[in-house]
Structure formats: C-alpha cells, structure tokens
Amino acid sequence: GSYDGKWRPQLHFSAPRGFINDPNGMYLDATGTYHLYYQYNPLDTIAGTQHWGHATSQDLYNWTNQPIALAPNNASSFIFSGSAVVDVNNTSGFFPNQTNGVIAFYTIAQPTEQTQGLAYSHDNGQSFIKYPGNPILRIPGDVNFRDPKVFWYEHHWVMVVSYVLEFTVGIYTSPNAITWTFASNFTPHGLTGNQWECPNLVEMPVEGGGGGEDETMWLMYISVQPGAPLGGSIGQYYPGRFNGTHFEAVDAVARIADWGKDNYASQFFYGIDVATGEQISVGWASNWQYTNYVPTGPAEGWQSVMTLPRTNYLRNATRLGYTLVSLPHNIDVVRASAPVVGNTSLGNSTLRADLADGDGAFLLDVNVTGINTTVLSSSASVNFTISSSKSRESITGGTLVATDSTQWIDRRNIRGWDHPFNTGRFSTSFVVTNSLDFQVVVDRSIVEMFSQRGERSATLVYYPEELLDTVQVGTKGMNSGARVSVAVYQLRRTWP
C-alpha cells in the first residue's frame, strides 16, 4: 500500500493495492465530502473478483482510503459498476430518521444474467446493507444489461442503464428508488463499437448561461468498447434535452471525449448543483485493450489510476456546436504557488525547467495570444519535451499553429513497457483564431493535456524506466505581435 513506487501517481487517485477500473457511486454529501467508489479486485492486479472499493476526499486530491463498501455474495456473483444517491426525503423508506441515507445501485453480474441491485447505507456510505428484495430490475436471461446511474429529477428518480449489445440506454423512473418503470430508450447515435457501457445522464451548465432555465442542457455520456477509433475503449457524449422520461440529442454527431487512449467509464458526481456552473467527473485512466498487462501490478502491486477530477460544462458555438469542456478541477489545490520557471513573453525561443527535486508531478501551462494565422509561417509551432535526465526517455508534443491547428502528443520514446496496443502517437485538430492555450499535467505514469480552454483533452498512461524530471518548451515561426506565456509548476504529492 505504499505510494512511493516510481510509477505511482502522486496526486491522482489509485488504490493501495489490487486492480481498479470504473469509478462508481460518486456523490457529494451534505458535509462537503466527495465519495468515490470504484470497481475493485482486491485479490489480484488484473480484473476478476469485482468489489466496490471506497475513498473520500474534501478536495478531490487528498484522498482517504476507506474499507471495501460492497463485496460479492459468492464467487459467481460480482458487484459491477453503478452509482449512488442521497435519499434526503426518505422516498425509499430505508431511512426513517435521517436525511443523509445513501443508496447504491450496482449490477449483480452472474454468468447467466446481469441484473440491477441496490444496497443502502445508514452511515453515510461507509457500510451498506444489500436489499433483500434484489434484484430491483431484471430482464430474464440478459447477460449484458448493466451499469445503472440514478439521479433525482423534479419529483421522481431516473435510472439510465445499458443494454450493452443493443447500443441502447434504457431510461427508467421510480418514486421510491426500488420499483422501476420503463420510460424510454435512447438508441444508436454516433459510435457503436461493440458494446455500450456506463451511461451517464446529467444536467450541464452552458458556459455564459447564468444557470437559468434554457441555460442548461442535458448530457448523455456513454462509454464504448471495444472498437474505439484509437483501439479499445473511449467515451462519447451527446448534448441534448431531457424532460424526465425522454432524452433527445441535439444532433446525430459523434463527439469523442478524449483524443488519447486512456480515459474510460467516466462518471459524474451526484449532488452537484448545476447552478454552481460546473459538473465534476472522474474517469478510469486505462484501456481494456491492455489494462491487464500494464507493468505496475507485478512491479508495485497496484493496477490503474483515475483521471484528474474534471470540471465540466458545455460550450456552445464551437465548430461543432456544443462541446463538452473538460479541465482539471481546482488544480491550485496541488500546485506550487510560484512556477519553477516562467516567462510571459517567450518569443521564438526555448525555456527549460529542471524538476528533479520534486515528486515527479508537475504542470506545464502555455498561453499564446495575438496569433495572426494569415501571416504565420507554415512551421509555426509550439513544442514541448518532457524527459528523464537519467534515461533520456521522453514524452513529446506540441501544436502546429494554423487556422486548422494540429496538436499531438507522443509516448513512443518511453521504454519501461512494451505491448502491441501500447500505441504511441496521437493527434487532434481545432480552429485557432487568435489564441492558443494548453496545460499538461504529468504525474509519474499518467499525462493529461487540456487545450483551448478545455475543448480538447487527452489522457495517456506511460511507464518509463526512469522518472521524467525535465520540461523544455519552445515556439518557432510565430508572428510578431504574438505573445507567448509559459510556466512550469511543481505539483504536490497528496498521499501520505
């Protein structure tokens, strides 16, 4: 359970030992504590005997590991993914004398059938009692029916749950969270891949919307695997409208949430008021193509990490209409106040940061304004290299700046792990009118890149022989009048 290993992320959530995958049961309680449950195999460092692990945090960076919350009844009945809510008004009847009763919804995964079960907690999510009447939702003989996500809508509960092989999300309603009635189906839109998993439906603030009616939209977020465009697993989302029983997407466009390969099964916290201007999500930073083969299990006894907590909202009037913004949530909690190096007018030159005296976690922040794409040379670019002074391994990336800019990140020069699907170079593109910004968060074996005020994000894991400890960033070919601002910050370790 030590968080010292050379690949162990220092400010991301990972479990002390064993294998983790999807975030589950995420809710914010009335005291301001965030609860993260997660798919957990405590017995091995590959997927298998699925439990729900549990951790709590006040700020989403400093986590306290809690006892396992849900364990399987027997060896052929696993606890698969799901969600949690707070039943403030005791609609369920489980909580006669309290307003902080918690209900967890999960899939009971048996070889012959997957059904939905619930468990309730009188002690704010520490321990759960499995409902004796389980399952609460069942399609006889369906072995691919899973991942219930429940939320409150005006006067009733709503569940979205996946008919995995039909690329369909079922929408059910309930007055008491126990008896569920079918309401509608959301059927194939965008990518199918081979399976649809882990649906989320959440009310999203629209940037600049002020939070009033018509100033929010609903977001259906679905995880697809295998068969993602980059291989394996990925998330996609649909902005749309929801009336309590039916979801209607604004269009038929496939919007992919991440241009890297390691962001899957994102879940949004229950209990965040849309009027705060954000929702908060966490994803599982891995890919089913290779998650059971990454080297941390054999080497350090733990396998897989969650993404940074993400601030999410919708931005309208982008090239494809609504785009889901994804940014690090409150990174200041872990960021050193002063940069290791910084330059607010870098010009066409290079800046170097030596980070060897830190914990192997740092942030590169780049902002370019005053770009004039009509006069830019075709080589105009911003490039970075994040490297190890010991082994010379590196992650490189950058942006070719033009009206249609191309951005890339490359993990091919990392040598600690080899696997046929550990593909290395990724790219995206976006329109630059006069500014470019990106942030790169590095944490020992995970890198996340956020660009254009969160309109793009990429998540990648990597396993170097030696810690990456140096950042170089430079620009070339920028027009005069462009102003390049670069800063590199140490990030603080949050694990004891």
Ligand code: FRU
């Ligand atoms: C997604 C998923 C879910 C399932 C869980 C099992 O990664 O396949 O559909 O509930 O993992 O661990």
